[in-house]
Amino acid sequence: MDEYKSMITETINEIYPKYLQKKVIKKLEANNIISTTKDLLSEAEVTIDTSEEGEFEKIKKAIEQNDDSLTLIENLEYENSYKYAALFDCDTEDLHEQLESAIKGKFILDANDESFSHDLCSSFSEEEKIIPTYKLINGIYCLKFSNKLTGYLPMSGDNRRIVKYPIIVLLYKDVNTLEIRLDKIKGFLKNGDEYFYLKQFQYVVEWLKENLNLNIEAMNLAPVIDFIINPLESEDQTSEVVVTAQAMNLATGSKAILDTGVNDQFILPLLGELKNLIRDNGELFNSNEETKEIKGKLDTFIFETEETAHLPWISLTWKNENKSKAVKVKFSFNYLGQEFSLLQYYGNNAEMERMNNVTKYIIENKRKYLSQES
Structure with a gap:
């Protein structure tokens, strides 16, 4: 102790x-x-x-x-708030029984058990047995992996530091979804490993597959995010989510980063402003055949640019009446060449409830997107 x-x-x-x-x-x-x-x-x-x-x-x-x-x-x-998250599809049909079996087998610690004293910390990089802690929070099955990190400060004398680095796993049983959350860590504790965060995700996924026999696949978020920012005509157009930044690799080979910055209207520069210009001047563009032709060419340009461009990442903002409580998330697709996408929360600290709301929103829109596809 x-x-x-x-x-x-x-x-x-x-x-x-x-x-x-x-x-x-x-x-x-x-x-x-x-x-x-x-x-x-x-x-x-x-x-x-x-x-x-x-x-x-x-x-x-x-x-x-x-x-x-x-x-x-x-x-x-x-x-607590966490900077990074990743979403996966996961078969959770027998999850409760799998967790109970793992707890009985001492692969998982039940935080509600009378014998529980504290979390067990082990280094992922060493041959130590990793034993996460389990809690049920608001109907969500939660596991906590406690990674023991050792780093050395750039100073003389006693410069070794050993810290606990928690990684939170949330299993949403009713919607077959798994989420992994972890936080930013100081450079000296990463020991120069540029793939530090990727390895944390990979280790946890492999542990869950091996010890809970879970079937886990990376969630394909790109089409879901596209569905969110380009809703169907039948969907509510006054979305609570807006695009605030995106990177675009154009078909011509050019690259661009569009960012609303401090724009209170959340309008992306160039393409977003051009769309608004066309919309706000509809009567002018439809005044004669020549102006209609110009509008058609502009619409085609915008459509082809968006359709042919590759989006390495995009940032969305979940609006709030209180601007300081708006949640901003950057989605990096195919993170470091992997199949899964990285969610990066930035700006104001988004604690568990607000992060849960973002996850639920994505899952609901994934359901709508798949329903449309089928």
Whole structure:
């Protein structure tokens, strides 16, 4: 337990940003584990006085003196925002029985079991047995893989750092979908491995196939995203999702990146602006045969450009009345030559609920797209 506490403490010190440390402190206060003001001490004897400590020291003190703080931090690991995600098709018909069998066989730890004490961390790069933790959250089967990373800071003296790197797997049983989420990590902990994130996804997928006998295939997101941004005439045209940036490799060999930047109207430059120009001047373009011919040529140009261009990536924004809560996701298709696409959340931190909403939106539109195709 002491070794695990030391790892969690080092993890929070090295890779938790300030906003996340503050979130942990609020949770510790709400659960009466620490007190940041002295006048609260008389109301709860179990509270640890951290009124004179800095943010990291508050958390460190809680971890050292109260094991419940570890449970709180572990639970937050499911809820926290993650920068990267990937979606897969997965046969989940017998998922419940497969999980129960894996738990009985000690391949998975049940976080709700009375004997559960804490997550087990193992290095993916070494010959260690990987044992993820299981929780059921809002009807979603969740697994947490705790990767133990060792890195060396570019400094003299004690420069070795060992941290816990959680990878979250969500299994949506009713829609046969699997999602893997992981976070950005500092360079010194990747040890110069440019394929670090790819290897995390690959390892987890292989583990799930081998230990849960799951049939997992990369979800083909390109046509689904195209369906989202180009809905059918019968679909609602006032979509909550808009394109905010995209890379285009044109048939001519030219390459371009279109980005709305700070454009509040979310209009892509060039093609998007040209579409709006045609739409807003419909009466003018239809005034005579010559203007109709010009409109036809412009429509053909836009259509052929979009149809023949290869899109390596595209960024979508899920709008919100509160602009600060808009969720932005970059979709990199065939990530590093693989069959799956990488979802990269950027801008504001999207925690579990908002990430779940994005996933559900994609799954629902995948269903509509497949229904149209059939």
